[in-house]
Amino acid sequence: MDRQIPDRKTSDRLVLVGRFGAPHGVRGELRLQSFTENPAAISSYGPLTDRAGAKAFSILAARAVKPALFVVKLKGVDDRTAAETLTNVEVFVAREKLPEVAADEFYLADLIGLEALDVARAPFGRVKNVLDFGAGDILEIEPVGGGETLLLPFTRQVAPEIDLAAGYIVIDPPAERAAPAFLQDDDTEAAASPPPSAS
Known part of the structure; x- marks a missing residue:
């Protein structure tokens, strides 16, 4: 009997790509740790989401402070209080937005x-x-x-x-x-x- 291949829609899967850190300054900027192979690519995937996919985070600007650590400005986060609510929030991107990998590699x-x-x-x-x-x-x-x-x-x-x-x-x-x-x-x-x- 042939094994039935499960329906695993790529668009339904989220990949962990980073984590927000502490606020930086008073204008809503905050730190972002990137887990991607090319750390700077984290700002090129479009809006990031939380684990549930319920909240979206659009990066308006990013500057590197370490190879995989950035200070970012997010759309709608305009003061330190708002930035503090995102501390330690993990961010994800839809699997379909990530680059394809070699045949012997996978996410x-x-x-x-x-x-x-x-x-x-x-x-x-x-x-x-x-x-x-x-x-x-x-x-x-x-x-x-x-x-x-x-x-x-x-x-x-x-x-x-x-x-x-x-x-x-x-x-x-x-x-x-x-x-x-x-x-x-x-x-x-x-x-x-x-x-x-x-x-």
Whole structure:
């Protein structure tokens, strides 16, 4: 049976490209940290949005203060108080507005929605999100049988194959993360704990 490729509309996906920082001065300017490969390109994608896509931010002017740090002026943000409300707000751009990448490259947003298969090509789940807690990218997988999502490190060992055109990613999870903690065998924990010493 042919595997059905999920409908993953590019226009529905947002890519994290930066984060607003502290206000700069009293005229509504604020800092913007760029996460893009070419930091200055962040001002060329058109209006940025918040994570929900509900608010738009149009950059009227930008000047670099460090290689990936800019002081920007946003449309409609005219004083320091307004700028303060945006501190630490992450900004996104629609995937379709980003440059195309080489055949063997991809944006992390491209992974969201992929069908996850195990190494035997049996259904494993679906990629719900790609997270970053500061120690590397993490795949959040919704198991095929439902229940608690799995958090797996996004490495070549765990994800040895990705086929965006076919809509799948192969997952080879570390043994200790192959199932949510509450499904793991209690004997494993017991074996790992030394017996109490005799008194």
